[in-house]
Amino acid sequence: MADKVVDARGSHCPGPMMELIRAIKAAAVGQTIALWTTEAGSKKDIPLWCQKAGQEFVGVVQMDGYEEIAVKKVK
Amino acid sequence: MAKELLIIGAGSGGLILSNTVARALSREIRRGEVTVTLLGDRDEYLYQPGLLYVPFDLMRPAELIRKVKELLVPCVTFMHDRATRIDPESRQVQTRSGRTLTYDYLVIATGSELDLEETPGLKEGAHWFYDLPGAIRLREALSRFQGGRVVVALGLPHKCPVAPLEFVFMLDEWARERGIREQMEIIYAFPLNRAHNIQTCADWAQSEFDKRGIQLETFFNLDSVDPVRKEVNSYEGTTLAYDLLVAVPAHKGDAVHADSGLAVQGNWVPTHRHTLKVGTYENIFAIGDATNMPTSKAGSVAHFESEVLAGNLINLLTGGGAPHQYDGKTFCFIEAGMHKATYLSFTYDQPPVPGPPSEAIHWFKQAYNRIHWMNLKGIV
Numbered sequence: 001m002a003d004k005v006v007d008a009r010g011s012h013c014p015g016p017m018m019e020l021i022r023a024i025k026a027a028a029v030g031q032t033i034a035l036w037t038t039e040a041g042s043k044k045d046i047p048l049w050c051q052k053a054g055q056e057f058v059g060v061v062q063m064d065g066y067e068e069i070a071v072k073k074v075k
Numbered sequence: 076m077a078k079e080l081l082i083i084g085a086g087s088g089g090l091i092l093s094n095t096v097a098r099a100l101s102r103e104i105r106r107g108e109v110t111v112t113l114l115g116d117r118d119e120y121l122y123q124p125g126l127l128y129v130p131f132d133l134m135r136p137a138e139l140i141r142k143v144k145e146l147l148v149p150c151v152t153f154m155h156d157r158a159t160r161i162d163p164e165s166r167q168v169q170t171r172s173g174r175t176l177t178y179d180y181l182v183i184a185t186g187s188e189l190d191l192e193e194t195p196g197l198k199e200g201a202h203w204f205y206d207l208p209g210a211i212r213l214r215e216a217l218s219r220f221q222g223g224r225v226v227v228a229l230g231l232p233h234k235c236p237v238a239p240l241e242f243v244f245m246l247d248e249w250a251r252e253r254g255i256r257e258q259m260e261i262i263y264a265f266p267l268n269r270a271h272n273i274q275t276c277a278d279w280a281q282s283e284f285d286k287r288g289i290q291l292e293t294f295f296n297l298d299s300v301d302p303v304r305k306e307v308n309s310y311e312g313t314t315l316a317y318d319l320l321v322a323v324p325a326h327k328g329d330a331v332h333a334d335s336g337l338a339v340q341g342n343w344v345p346t347h348r349h350t351l352k353v354g355t356y357e358n359i360f361a362i363g364d365a366t367n368m369p370t371s372k373a374g375s376v377a378h379f380e381s382e383v384l385a386g387n388l389i390n391l392l393t394g395g396g397a398p399h400q401y402d403g404k405t406f407c408f409i410e411a412g413m414h415k416a417t418y419l420s421f422t423y424d425q426p427p428v429p430g431p432p433s434e435a436i437h438w439f440k441q442a443y444n445r446i447h448w449m450n451l452k453g454i455v
Contacts, residue, residue, distance in 0.1 A: 011367075011369070012369035013267075013272050014231050014232075014266065014267055014272045015369070017266075017267065018231050018232075018266070019340060021266075021296055021310065022340075025310060045267065045268060048268050048294070049268070049294055049311075052268075052293075052294040052311045053294065053310065053311040053312065054311075054312060
C-alpha cells in the first residue's frame with residue numbers, strides 16, 4: 001500500500017520521472033510512492049534511476065490503461 | 076458592446092497573437108466592435124534565443140531588446156502592468172496597479188521563469204545564460220577562463236531545450252579556437268539517463284559528445300551547490316567538482332496561475348494539447364511556456380500555437396467557430412559549434428530526426444536572429 005500516489009497519467013517524458021523524484025524528495029524515509037503513468041519509458045527508466053539514487057524499486061503493476069510504479073524511499 | 080480580447084504576457088506568443096488578430100480585424104477595431112488588449116509586466120521585449128551568443132560575445136545585449144510598443148501594430152492597446160489575479164467566473168483580471176480588466180476571450184501567455192531559489196547555493200556558485208544579467212556575467216567569466224573543469228548542469232523543465240547542448244558545442248569550439256581545449260574538461264550533467272528528453276535528439280547529442288570528448292553524467296538532478304568548495308551535488312548522490320559551473324535551473328510558471336487557482340504541478344496552466352483551451356473554460360486559452368502541454372518550452376511552439384489560436388480567435392470575435400487545432404508543431408535550430416548548425420522539426424506524432432550539421436543552416440539561424448522582429452509583427 002503506497003503512502004502517496006502521484007498521478008502523472010497523460011504526462012509525457014520527462015514529466016512522470018520528474019514528478020516521482022519531487023515526491024521522493026518530499027517523502028520521509030520508509031515511505032512508498034506509487035506513480036501512475038501512461039508514458040512508455042517510465043517502467044524502463046525508473047528502475048535505473050532507483051539503482052543510481054540508491055532507492056528501492058518495488059515493482060510495476062499493470063492497471064486499467066496505465067501502470068503503477070512503486071518506489072520506496074530508503075535513505 | 077465591443078467583443079474584448081485580453082492577452083496576458085508580452086513575450087513572443089503574446090506579441091505574435093496580438094498583432095495577427097489585430098491586423099486581421101483592424102476594420103472591426105476601428106469601428107469599435109472588437110478590442111485587442113495586451114497586458115505585459117515588462118515594457119521591453121527580450122529576444123531570448125540571442126542569450127546563447129552573449130557569453131561568447133557574439134551578440135550584444137542591445138541587439139536583443141526592443142520596446143514592446145515598437146513591436147505592436149497600432150490597433151493593439153498595450154498596458155504595462157502585471158496581472159495579479161484571473162477570475163474566470165466574472166471574466167475579469169486584476170492588476171498590480173489596482174485596475175480591473177474585463178474580457179470575452181482571455182489568452183494566458185505568461186511564459187516561464189528560472190527558479191533560482193530551488194537549489195541551495197546555485198545563485199552564489201553557478202553561472203547561467205538564461206537571463207541577460209546571467210549571460211553578461213558568464214561572458215565576463217569566460218573572458219578570464221584559462222582552463223579547468225566546466226560542468227553544465229540542468230534542471231527540468233527548462234525553456235529552449237536544445238540551448239544547453241548548443242552551449243556546450245559552442246564552448247568546445249570556442250576553447251579549441253583559443254587553444255585551451257586541452258586544458259579543459261566539459262561535463263554535461265542531465266536529469267535523465269541520456270542527454271536530452273527526446274530520444275532521437277539524445278542519440279545525436281551523444282554522437283557529438285563522443286566526437287568532441289564531452290562527458291555525459293546521467294541521472295543528475297540538481298540538489299545543491301557548494302560555492303566555497305566549488306562542488307555541485309545531485310539528489311542521486313553524485314558530487315562533481317568544478318572550476319566553472321553553468322547551470323540551467325528548472326523553470327516555473329507565473330505566480331498568477333496559482334494565485335488564480337488555475338495551476339497544476341510546477342505552476343503550469345492545464346491546457347488542451349489541440350484546442351489550447353484552459354481546463355473546462357470555453358473562453359480562456361493558453362500558449363507558449365505557460366502551459367502544461369507535452370511540447371518544448373520554445374519560441375517556435377509559442378509562434379505556431381499563436382497562428383492556430385489567432386485563426387480561431389478571429390472567427391470567434393466575429394461570430395464564427397474555432398476549427399483550427401494545434402498539432403504539436405515545433406522547430407528548433409541547433410548550433411553544432413561555431414560554424415555549423417542543424418535543426419529539429421517535429422509534431423506530436425512525428426519525432427524529430429536531426430540531420431547532419433551544415434554551414435548553410437548555421438547562416439540561416441544567424442539570419443533568423445536578425446529577422447525575428449518581423450516575425451513578432453506577424454510579417455514573416
